[in-house]
Amino acid sequence: MRVTLRGLSxxxxxxxxxxxxxxxxxxxxxGLNRLGQRIVTTSFDVSGIETRHxxxxxxxxxxxxxxxxxxxxxxxxxxxPGTKARNELYIEHATRLYLEAGxxxxxxxxxxxxxxxxxxxxxxxxxxxxPGPDYVLARDLGLxxxxxxxxxxFMGCYAAIPALRLxxxxxxxxxxxxxxxxxxxxxxxxxxxxxxxxxxxxxxxxADGAGAAVVSTREPEPGxxxxxxxxxxxxxxxxxxxxxxWKIGDHGFEMVLSTAVPAIIDAHITGAxxxxxxxxxxxxxxxxxxxxxxxxxxxxxxxxxxxxxxKVEARLALSEAQLAPARGILREYGNMSSATVLFVLRRxxxxxxxxxxxxxxxVTARPAMPGERVAAMAFGPGLTVESALLTVAG
Numbered sequence: 001m002r003v004t005l006r007g008l009s010x011x012x013x014x015x016x017x018x019x020x021x022x023x024x025x026x027x028x029x030x031g032l033n034r035l036g037q038r039i040v041t042t043s044f045d046v047s048g049i050e051t052r053h054x055x056x057x058x059x060x061x062x063x064x065x066x067x068x069x070x071x072x073x074x075x076x077x078x079x080x081p082g083t084k085a086r087n088e089l090y091i092e093h094a095t096r097l098y099l100e101a102g103x104x105x106x107x108x109x110x111x112x113x114x115x116x117x118x119x120x121x122x123x124x125x126x127x128x129x130x131p132g133p134d135y136v137l138a139r140d141l142g143l144x145x146x147x148x149x150x151x152x153x154f155m156g157c158y159a160a161i162p163a164l165r166l167x168x169x170x171x172x173x174x175x176x177x178x179x180x181x182x183x184x185x186x187x188x189x190x191x192x193x194x195x196x197x198x199x200x201x202x203x204x205x206x207a208d209g210a211g212a213a214v215v216s217t218r219e220p221e222p223g224x225x226x227x228x229x230x231x232x233x234x235x236x237x238x239x240x241x242x243x244x245x246w247k248i249g250d251h252g253f254e255m256v257l258s259t260a261v262p263a264i265i266d267a268h269i270t271g272a273x274x275x276x277x278x279x280x281x282x283x284x285x286x287x288x289x290x291x292x293x294x295x296x297x298x299x300x301x302x303x304x305x306x307x308x309x310x311k312v313e314a315r316l317a318l319s320e321a322q323l324a325p326a327r328g329i330l331r332e333y334g335n336m337s338s339a340t341v342l343f344v345l346r347r348x349x350x351x352x353x354x355x356x357x358x359x360x361x362x363v364t365a366r367p368a369m370p371g372e373r374v375a376a377m378a379f380g381p382g383l384t385v386e387s388a389l390l391t392v393a394g
Contacts, residue, residue: 003171004393005164005227007109007214008346011101012053012333013093015060017188017207019049022059025071026203029078029193036195043204048306048327052207052334054188055093070191078193086189086252090127097184097210098122098133099140105180105212106141110221112214114142116178119170123163123183123338125154125246126190126253137182156246156380157302159183159338160211161388165232167215175217182212185337190252202255205305207334211342225349226393227374233276233387240264240383261304264383266311272385273316276375279389292375293318298368298392300344302378303330312377324365341378348374349392370394 023044027037058065058073065073069081069089106114120143122133134149150166152159160183167179187206194200220226243264245256273292277283286295293299293316301312303326313323325347333343351367368374374390 001172001175001217002219003168003215003217003229004220005213005215005229005390006218006220006224007105007107007112007212008225008342008349009101009104009108009212010339010343010346011097011104011210013055013097013208015054015057017052017054017059019044019047019051022052023204025076025078026193026200028076031195032193033195036200039197039200040204043201046306047204048309048330049205049334050331052188054208055089055186056188059188080192080251083248083250083252087127087129090186090189091129094124094127094133094184094186095136098137098182101184101210101212102137102141102180102182105182105214109214110224111218112178115144117143117147117180117214118174118177119148119167119179120150121163121167121179121181122149122151123155123159123181124185125156125159125337126186128153133182133184137180154246155338156244156384157304157335157337157340158378158380158384158386160341161232161376161378161386162234164213164215164229164388168229168232171215171217177216178218179215180212181215182210183339183342184210185339187335187337190255192251198256198258199254201257201259201305205335206255207336209333209336209339209343211339211346213342220393224393227345227349227390228393230389230391231276231279232389233279235268235272235275235385235387237264237268237272237383237385244379244381244383246381261379261383262307262311265308265379265385266315268385269312269315272377273375273387276387276389283389290317292316293322295373296375297322297372298348298365298374299323299326300341300348300374300376301326302341303327303344304335304379306330308379321365328364338378341376345374345376345390368392
């Protein structure tokens, strides 16, 4: 019995943030000291990001609002709404994105109707409400009233992979299961001006987006873009518990993202792959021989930041083309927390890798071919590394 990942779909809000313009807004905030200004300039300029998307239309300089909540374009000042105000906006905008992404995944899966879905798994760490998005999907997409629903909340950037693992386990336990997985993250709701380096780095990276897919034992149709889900693994690194964290504050959620994270990933990435590759003798041997980049053709690495991708590429001896999908997503969309790895997986299936070189001469990836392997990895609080092994269907 083979478990498949089909209908992989991605959605972003309409408002586009241009990185240099956002940098200038953050650098001009009152109360920002000279060191803070330097950190803002450096963080934004070396982020590897050109554009991001947000649900907050008022964050653009062209926007004007009589009652601004986040950004007063007239004065150029970033405002500081409370957590309740931010979460109310999450409820409004996340609901729309959940429905849009979920409907897109069902529509992109040949032979599937909404009534066929037996389980729903929703993912998010940027807002809360109940009845939650799992309920809304069941109600508004016309799912069966008895659909089983799960929500994975507040896990961070790696959460989409545990969601796919849970979906795969449900299908292995019940061959008739059809699982809709939807991740929505509205990270920009929690941006704020600050002199704190961790907060500045987070403000330079995070963005909004949604990804969704259907997991089942139903075979893809000939030529349908899809994956086979082969295996999963998780690893907690022995250090780094305090270097990546996500807490609720009085003025939104507060990210801890220390400059030590890339070095921690660099030191432990190979060990984190061991339990995944140990599931297949050939891959385990390749990892031991520092030849994993040859054994696995494509790499869906969560682009937590440019320096993280640099460390992964160097440590695993990956080619520029193998990291092109991740770098392309980072450049065009930023870090959308848990949804981001779904964007990278979609790009590998599309064989696009943005189809254009980046500003610093990044190359594009070659199209993924049936039978080729894909290793997906995402990093989050803990420091936790979640990984998955997939095969391009066909």
